[in-house]
Amino acid sequence: MAVETAGGTLVIEGGHSLRGPVVISGSKNATMGAMAAALLVPDECILENVPRIGDVEQMARVLRSLGAAVEWTGEHTLRLSCAELHGSSPPTELVGNLRGSFLVMGALLGRLGAASCAPPGGDVIGQRPIDVHLKGFEALGATVGREGDRYVAEGKALRGATVFADYPSVLGTQNLMLVAVTTPGETTIINAAAEPEVQSLAAMLNAMGAKIAGAGSHTIRIEGVEGLRGTRYRIIPDRLEAGTYAIAAAITRGEVEVRHVNLEHLQSLIAKLREAGVEVEAEGDTLRARGVAELKPLTIQALPYPGLATDLQAPMAVLLTQADGVSYVHERVFDNRLLYVSELRQMGAEVVTTGTTTAIISGPTPLVGGRVRALDVRAGAALILAGLAARGRTEITDIYHVDRGYERIDEKLRSLGAVIERV
């Protein structure tokens, strides 16, 4: 039942309005934290609503390399059993292309008192330091060093402490939570990340017996407990996949009912779509987005939550190529997340960048099909959106990047009326 991260190319015949319902999968990034949390206990953890995507398969390989049993027991249900861990150090080749894999550091340090891991890979979107993670481990009393290509953390007698994060890093906050939940005393993370994926990890850990308060704010308090137990936990909906389909509706002037979402997590996107003139109805766990003939230009700023998600910056930029006027896109989370702009230009977009974090888009420009490359998971999704709106045929290569984070994207788009094939 393993999902293949098919490399490959997507071929899109553009110009078809998307219509109908689409069901959103579980969150990729919340699943990374949940899988790492399972390492904390010898009991079984059952995760529901797990997306069938490349990054989940890769994280499963990382966990198995440490002695965990990880198996699918249903289409979206994952059973993890970490009774007998035989290692505290995943092989470098497994972690090199998966950012979330670095979460094993916090979990193993908490469970075994020692962990080591090569610097995590991930998308090429800027410098991605891990000082927040490492300084946090040190603040709790761990010794952190470098041995060859790996970071090594050791700490048999950790103590709760107040930790100030220089930046509200999502994975950094999660890593500190993973180690602090069983560290004696109280840990306070100041300037913690507030993202829903952080809240989700806190909810799962609390269901396992942890005492975490304040997740969702920038101050998280954790009272260390002696032991945790296994749990059954349902992964939250993927707000980034949801956003991508809402934008797909808008850019193709279609109407899509995006189902099984958490609307609270989508407020920034809804606000900006409405400002652009897109008709959005939000009720219960459904968001309905309807495209309009004339889109208004916007200024958007990608920011930590509850600001507009950096992961939706590229998809929104593609939408703004169709707006009537000049739009400004400011990326304020990563320092090099506009690399997709050169691919977009090849499709006829009029975009200039100033530095590596601001793009100025003049629209509307008709997009035309071409052969472009997915540079990372979100840049790839953005090019798919461009292809859906473009005249003619678009070929997007290196689609494995997109498959790392989007479940069956070609099938879901086809069910909405897109003409899209995987070759």
Ligand code: EPU
């Ligand atoms: N940063 C630091 N020091 C650190 C860590 C981060 O200065 O120790 C800076 C980074 O340089 C960057 C900013 O903080 O400028 C944000 O990085 P953060 O650590 O918050 O990102 P991350 O935890 O590595 C997660 C998601 C990303 C998402 C970001 C921001 C996972 C597996 N990844 O990465 O998701 O863009 O948070 O929300 O959870 C994606 O899904 O496509 C993706 C890239």
